[in-house]
Amino acid sequence: MSALAxxxxxxxxxAAPPGVRRGRRRLLPYLLLLPGAAWLxxxxxxxxxxxxxxxxxxxxGSLSTGYAMTGEVGNYWVALQAYWPQFARSFAYSAxxxxxxxxxxxxxxxxxxxxxxxxxxxxxxAVVAPMFTSFLVRTLAWKTILSDNGALVGLLRDVxxxxxxxxxxxxxxAVVLGLTYNFLPFLVxxxxxxxxxxDPRLLEAxxxxxxxxxxxxxxxxxxxxxxxxxxxxxxxxxPATGDYINAELLGTPNEYMxxxxxxxxxxxxxxxxxxxxxxxxxxxxxxxxVFVYLRRSGTEEVL
Amino acid sequence: MRRWLxxxxxxxxxxxxxxxLSLPIIVVAGLxxxxxxxxxxxxxxxxxxxxxTHPCATSDMCDALVRSMEIGLIATVVSTILGxxxxxxxxxxxxxxxxxxxxxxxLPMATPELVMGTSLLALFVAAxxxxxxxxxxxxxxxxxxxxxxxxxxxxxxxxxRRLEEAAMDLYASEWQTFRRITLPLVLPGIVAAAxxxxxxxxxxxxxxxxxAGTTVTFPMYVWGAAQRGIPPQVNVIGTAMFAIxxxxxxxxxxxxxxxxxxxxxxxxxxxGAPTSAS
Numbered sequence: 001m002s003a004l005a006x007x008x009x010x011x012x013x014x015a016a017p018p019g020v021r022r023g024r025r026r027l028l029p030y031l032l033l034l035p036g037a038a039w040l041x042x043x044x045x046x047x048x049x050x051x052x053x054x055x056x057x058x059x060x061g062s063l064s065t066g067y068a069m070t071g072e073v074g075n076y077w078v079a080l081q082a083y084w085p086q087f088a089r090s091f092a093y094s095a096x097x098x099x100x101x102x103x104x105x106x107x108x109x110x111x112x113x114x115x116x117x118x119x120x121x122x123x124x125x126a127v128v129a130p131m132f133t134s135f136l137v138r139t140l141a142w143k144t145i146l147s148d149n150g151a152l153v154g155l156l157r158d159v160x161x162x163x164x165x166x167x168x169x170x171x172x173x174a175v176v177l178g179l180t181y182n183f184l185p186f187l188v189x190x191x192x193x194x195x196x197x198x199d200p201r202l203l204e205a206x207x208x209x210x211x212x213x214x215x216x217x218x219x220x221x222x223x224x225x226x227x228x229x230x231x232x233x234x235x236x237x238x239p240a241t242g243d244y245i246n247a248e249l250l251g252t253p254n255e256y257m258x259x260x261x262x263x264x265x266x267x268x269x270x271x272x273x274x275x276x277x278x279x280x281x282x283x284x285x286x287x288x289x290v291f292v293y294l295r296r297s298g299t300e301e302v303l
Numbered sequence: 304m305r306r307w308l309x310x311x312x313x314x315x316x317x318x319x320x321x322x323x324l325s326l327p328i329i330v331v332a333g334l335x336x337x338x339x340x341x342x343x344x345x346x347x348x349x350x351x352x353x354x355x356t357h358p359c360a361t362s363d364m365c366d367a368l369v370r371s372m373e374i375g376l377i378a379t380v381v382s383t384i385l386g387x388x389x390x391x392x393x394x395x396x397x398x399x400x401x402x403x404x405x406x407x408x409x410l411p412m413a414t415p416e417l418v419m420g421t422s423l424l425a426l427f428v429a430a431x432x433x434x435x436x437x438x439x440x441x442x443x444x445x446x447x448x449x450x451x452x453x454x455x456x457x458x459x460x461x462x463x464r465r466l467e468e469a470a471m472d473l474y475a476s477e478w479q480t481f482r483r484i485t486l487p488l489v490l491p492g493i494v495a496a497a498x499x500x501x502x503x504x505x506x507x508x509x510x511x512x513x514x515a516g517t518t519v520t521f522p523m524y525v526w527g528a529a530q531r532g533i534p535p536q537v538n539v540i541g542t543a544m545f546a547i548x549x550x551x552x553x554x555x556x557x558x559x560x561x562x563x564x565x566x567x568x569x570x571x572x573x574x575g576a577p578t579s580a581s
Binding site: 028029030032033035036037039040041043044045046047048050051053054063104105107108110111112115116121123125126127129130131132133134135136137138139140141142143144145147149150181184185234238239241242244245249259262263266267272275276279280282283286287290 | 313314316317320321323324325326327328330331334345346347384385386388389391392395396397398404407408410411413414415416417418419421422423424425426428429441442444445448449452502505506508509512513521522525526529533537538540541542544545547548549552556
């Protein structure tokens with residue numbers, strides 16, 4: 001504050017007594033936080049607690065007769081035994097999709113950040129723009145692209161990469177492709193933000209000191225892009241593992257992921273205790289992986 | 304030759320990946336001119352303009368579209384207000400329990416949508432709340448708030464506080480300073496947050512699906528139609544949304560460029576009215 005601050009307040013503006021003013025100042029942050037925090041407590045935290053309770057309900061109850069709270073820990077065991085293949089598939093598919101997304105997303109983010117010059121903004125728009133169209137509509141478009149009568153399948157059959165009655169739709173390939181496509185922008189954007197701040201002179205210095213391009217990448221580019229890489233990986237992996245839209249629209253029940261099972265437990269079979277137990281297992285598994293991953297990569301300040 | 308390749312291959316890969324990202328949009332645009340051979344066919348059959356001239360031929364779809372916009376608008380207004388207030392508290396004030404609040408804001412972004420959807424459903428069922436329009440709004444506000452906080456916070460944190468101090472030094476009251484200095488400077492962040500919230504709400508399917516009761520939003524309509532046969536008008540809406548968004552982006556970047564050029568051409572004028580820039 002400059003010396004001007006010491007000039008007495010002009011007449012006509014009643015100055016509040018300092019004590020009252022400071023009291024109100026101290027309360028202000030809490031008042032600002034209250035509505036939002038209350039909303040999150042009531043509609044995010046409380047539901048999680050309710051879900052935890054529901055996962056321990058007596059499974060012999062039903063929605064119409066009501067559930068008895070019996071602390072049925074066995075629900076978890078039963079759910080895991082019945083649906084471990086879908087669990088394993090969820091993590092396998094999203095892991096493969098993540099690897100594919102990294103192979104595609106890193107060069108893309110790097111090219112936009114370092115090589116695009118005056119086309120930078122245009123290319124960024126090209127990454128984000130597809131997300132303006134409803135993702136269900138876009139996922140359905142893959143049904144057309146991968147269709148048995150489509151040009152792609154025809155081409156692959158002609159060059160014998162695919163058998164005469166081979167297909168792409170309704171296969172694990174289609175589901176992984178859909179997952180990769182749907183969540184790729186979430187990986188690219190944080191990665192771009194990191195790479196954009198990379199000073200190209202560092203790479204010049206590396207090459208002046210006789211580092212091969214590969215070595216310069218491993219020792220300079222990669223470490224400096226780590227924050228974006230970590231944030232992007234998480235933003236990709238978390239929704240991809242919980243996704244069931246791609247498996248439903250592009251796959252068959254043979255490709256169902258854990259999300260499909262949870263969806264049907266709540267909305268079709270109306271088996272709330274099992275649906276709740278599966279939801280919690282999914283969340284616990286994801287949180288465990290995220291935690292280990294963040295520990296390993298040595299940073300906890302991602303977002 | 305080797306050098307040239309080494310320099311260009313990253314760009315080549317990037318363009319291929321961009322092609323992969325834009326392929327579905329191109330297909331959606333193409334299918335919006337398609338007259339499908341049967342209800343369940345996803346293949347291109349015959350060119351027609353009917354879908355564009357009669358976008359609401361299936362009235363259910365347009366009802367759902369309007370409902371999605373209503374929900375999106377309400378959820379955007381509420382979540383933008385709640386989130387902006389929180390962002391101000393986090394950046395501008397010291398208080399106890401900061402790490403708790405940070406966790407409360409971060410967790411919804413790290414939780415799978417599926418779990419948020421099922422847990423809200425469990426709560427509404429246990430509390431006997433009938434599901435419909437307003438439970439969707441509640442859910443959407445819940446998952447939008449965190450994204451608003453993060454977006455506004457970023458803008459606030461990068462702001463030069465000396466501008467506000469200068470205003471106070473010039474006898475502006477706290478309210479005047481906020482109204483004339485702080486708010487205009489944060490506004491781009493708030494607008495960005497609101498746009499993000501609207502697009503998140505408008506496009507949400509998973510959480511909505513668990514909390515909608517019998518209310519049908521646009522994504523839920525598409526999901527239901529995928530089982531019964533998709534009307535080609537869905538692709539018209541998809542293409543139109545894409546085109547509108549592109550126009551908005553184009554217009555704002557054009558405006559930004561013109562403002563920058565004006566500032567370069569007339570530095571004196573720009574100095575004369577420093578707050579009118581941006």
